[in-house]
Amino acid sequence: MASKQKKMTPQQKNYQTLQQKHELKRPVLKNCIKAFLVGGLICLIGQAVSYFYIYYFNFTEQNVGNPTVATMVFFSMLLTGFGVYDHIGQFAGAGSAVPVTGFGNSVISAAIEHRTEGFVLGVGGNMFKLAGSVILFGVFSAFVVALIKTLLVMWGVL
C-alpha cells in the first residue's frame, strides 16, 4: 500500500508502481466468504446460548443479552488463553473480530501479553490498549445516535 504523503518524488512514484506488481493482494472475496461463514457460526452459537438461558433460566428475549454476551466472552477467553483464537482470526478475519468474542479476545490477549509487567502497570494499564478505542467510539456514537433521536422526538418527527 502506498503512503498517503502528498509530496512524493517521481522516483518514489516509479518505485511504488514497480513494487505493486510484486505485492501479493489480499484475497478479498475469499476472505469475505470465510468471514461470513465463521461470523455466522459464532452468532449461531450465541443464539443457542440465548435459547439455553431463556429455556432453562428465567430470562426473556429483552434481558437475555447480558448473560449471552458474558458467556460468549468467556468462551473467547478460553480460546484466547489456549492459543486458538489468533488462528481462528487469521482464517476468519472480520468474521471473528466483529462479534463480541473478538472484543473479548482483544482485551484478554492484551491482558495475557502484559502480565509480565505486573498486575497494575502491566495487566491494568494495557488491558484496554486495543479495546479502548472500541469502547470510546462505541459510547460516543451511541451518544450521538441517542441525541439525534431525542431531537427528532422533540421536533415531533418520530
Place this chain on the structure above:
Amino acid sequence: MLKGQQSWVFDNRPMITATGVTGGPFEANGNLSSDFDLLYDDLWMGQESYEKAHRLLLEEAIKVALKKGEIEKDQVQFLFAGDLINQITPTSFAARTMQIPYFGLFGACSTSMEGLALSSFVVNYQGANYVLTGASSHNSAVEKQFRYPTEYGGQKPPTAQWTITGAGVALVETNKPGQDNPVTTSATIGKVIDMGLSDPFNMGGAMAPAAADTIIAHFRDLKLDPSYYDLIVTGDLGRIGHNTTAELLNKSGLKLKQGQFQDCGLLMYKEDQPVMAGGSGAGCSATVLYGHLLNEMKKGTYKRILVVATGALLSPLSFQQKDSIPCIAHAVAIEMNGEKG
C-alpha cells in the same frame, strides 16, 4: 582499506572460526533445523518473559560459539551485537552476563551485517584478535512491541512476514593461513533509502530499494561482476521484496544467474508453514548465514557469497504518526580461506 565510495576491502582476511546458532520451536520445524546448534521447543524457554527468553537465545549462542572456537570469554576483546527490542535490552543484558567489552548496534534487521562489517574492520587492522558479533530476535517479544499481542486474532495480509526466533553469533579472528575457514573479504555500507512506503505489513516492499542500492554500490565500488559470487543472499526481504529487488537489479544492468540470488527469509521455513511472505527479523540473516550458509561453504557448495542484510528503520511510534519506512542494507562478502580472489 576504503575502496570506491562506501566499501571496505579487508586485505588481512579476518576469519570466522566458529559460530553459535540458536532457534525456537517454529524454526525447529523449518527447512534449516539441522543447521542450528540449539533449538528450544517452547517460546518461553523456561524464562518468566519473552524478553528474558530473547536474552537467553543470544547468551546461549555466544556460549556455543565460544565453546566451538575453543576460547574463553576473557580472550574476546569486543562484542558487536544488537536486536529489535527498545533500547536493545536483550543484547545489552546478555553483554552484562558475558562481561565482554561491548558495542550495542541498532540497524534493525541489518544489524547482523553491520556487526560483521565492523568486526571485520577492527580485526583487519589489529584492533582486536577475537571479536564476537551477532544479532537476534524473538517472535513474541518483537510482535508485542511492533504489532499486536501474540494471542490477538487480527488477520495478517499475505504481504506480512514472520519474525523468526533465533540468535546467530560468529567469532571473528585474525587470519591463520592454512585453516579452512570462511573469511570476510569486503563490505559495503548502505545509506538509508526511503521510497515512501508506509505499510508495516509489507516490509519487503519497503526494504527492496535499499537492498538493490547497496548491491549496485558494492559492484560499482569493487569493480566486480555479479558472476564473481556463487550466491548473493539478502537478509529478510521475503517473497515480495525479493522479487522486487531482482527486478530492480535487472533494470540496473546487473545480470544474475538462475538461483544465484536468494533470500534468508525464504530459505528458513518450509512451504507449508504459515509465514505469509517469508521470515524476517534481526535473527533471520544471522541464523541463516552463521548456520546454514557457512555450513554449505565448508561443504564446498559455495566458494564466495555476498550477504546483504536489510533493515527497516521504523518504530511503532513513527508508523502511527504516518511516517514512511526508511530502510538500510549492508553487504559483506565471505569467501573460503585460500580462495584468493
